[in-house]
Amino acid sequence: EDQVTQSPEALRLQEGESSSLNCSYTVSGLRGLFWYRQDPGKGPEFLFTLYSAGEEKEKERLKATLTKKESFLHITAPKPEDSATYLCAVRGTGFQKLVFGTGTRLLVSP
């Protein structure tokens, strides 16, 4: 069964303090690894899709990377508005569903 584990559960950073979030996965034939941002009481907001090991995607202060077993979301010089829960999900071969992790709650203090 496909599984996603995210760490840490929660992360508190000072503004400007860079860090990384981890997403470990097991999947039967990766068809995509997805990062979403979720604000409290809102729906997941799409950030990145990664398909194969070695792939990297960037958007503003965020950079996602992928290996055969895990993905990292690197946050460079975060700002308070980056505070949110970051969700990782995978799609396996033969499936349309996304399997989500429990997320990392990020709090960036000014």
Place this chain on the structure above:
Amino acid sequence: EPEVTQTPSHQVTQMGQEVILRCVPISNHLYFYWYRQILGQKVEFLVSFYNNEISEKSEIFDDQFSVERPDGSNFTLKIRSTKLEDSAMYFCASSARPDTQYFGPGTRLTVL
């Protein structure tokens, strides 16, 4: 930028009542999905819908649930007889291919 919309934003119902949650997917998308998130838990897949039929469903999606695309724009989730444990945020999503899924803002369902 096109968005998935959902109505209502909050639905309160009595146990045993039927509810219908509505979604308008992004207009040129062909794949539609429902997920739910119980408070404090992970987002869970319920069902996917393509070409006017269910293409995949989870164990959660039992006979109490049904989905429909009644016209060219709406996609609905019906829960026939709600239970307390159905209380959750319900998210609709859509995609152009079975790939990147775009989520709506959710409907918070409270069953009393």
